[in-house]
Amino acid sequence: MVDRVRIDKWLWAARFFKTRSLANEAISKNQIRIGGQRIKPSRLVLVGDVIQIEKPPYEFVVSVLGLNDQRRPATEAQALYEESEESRAARELLGTRLRNDRMAHRGLAGEGRPSKKQRRQIIRFQNQGDMPEEAQDE
Numbered sequence: 001m002v003d004r005v006r007i008d009k010w011l012w013a014a015r016f017f018k019t020r021s022l023a024n025e026a027i028s029k030n031q032i033r034i035g036g037q038r039i040k041p042s043r044l045v046l047v048g049d050v051i052q053i054e055k056p057p058y059e060f061v062v063s064v065l066g067l068n069d070q071r072r073p074a075t076e077a078q079a080l081y082e083e084s085e086e087s088r089a090a091r092e093l094l095g096t097r098l099r100n101d102r103m104a105h106r107g108l109a110g111e112g113r114p115s116k117k118q119r120r121q122i123i124r125f126q127n128q129g130d131m132p133e134e135a136q137d138e
Contacts, residue, residue, distance in 0.1 A: 002067050002068060002069050003067065004044050004045075004067070005044065005045050005067045005068065005069045006041065006042055006043070006044060006045070006069075007023075007027065007032065007034070007039060007041060007042075007043045007044070007045050007051075008020050008023040008024050008027060008041040008042075009023075009069045010045045010064070010067065010068070010069075010080070011023040011026075011032065011053070012071060013068045013069060013070060013071050013072065013077060013080065014068075014077050014080045014081055015071070015074060015077040015078075016053055016055070016060070023041070024041045026053075026054075026055070027039060027040065027041050028041075031053065031054040031055070032051065032052070032053055032054070033051070033052045034049050034050070034051050034052075035049065035050055036052070045064055045067060046064065047064050047065065047066065047067065048063065048064060049063070049064045050062070050063050050064075051063075051064065051081075057094060057098065058091050058094065058095075059087065059090070059091070060083060060087055060091070061083065061084045061086070061087035062081040062082060062083050062084070062087070063081065063082050063084070064080065064081055065079065065080060065081055065082055066079060066080045066081075067080070068080055
């Protein structure tokens with residue numbers, strides 16, 4: 001373990017971003033804050049810092065438990081931080097809402113073009129009102 005780590009390196013090591021350049025980009029867009037303050041990529045992270053990470057559409061609020069400047073396996077990376085309960089609950093709620101919206105949209109939009117059988121059924125359904133009443137009774 002290390003006693004001082006740059007925030008961009010820590011975010012990369014904790015697996016919030018795939019590359020350090022993506023972490024730098026997020027910092028420059030003010031999507032990463034420590035204690036509510038804007039920071040620079042060279043800012044040093046200390047154990048106990050509270051970091052707010054915005055990765056649209058989600059937002060994480062984590063407290064730093066450990067420091068590492070190397071990218072290690074995911075299980076070790078998760079030991080570097082602890083997410084707050086409010087943050088976790090908000091992310092799960094947003095995730096279920098997005099999933100439900102996606103499923104509802106898929107149900108309304110269908111699966112693309114209808115097949116030949118589905119087209120026949122649609123035409124038959126549309127023409128039901130056009131048929132004379134004696135033909136509908138049969």
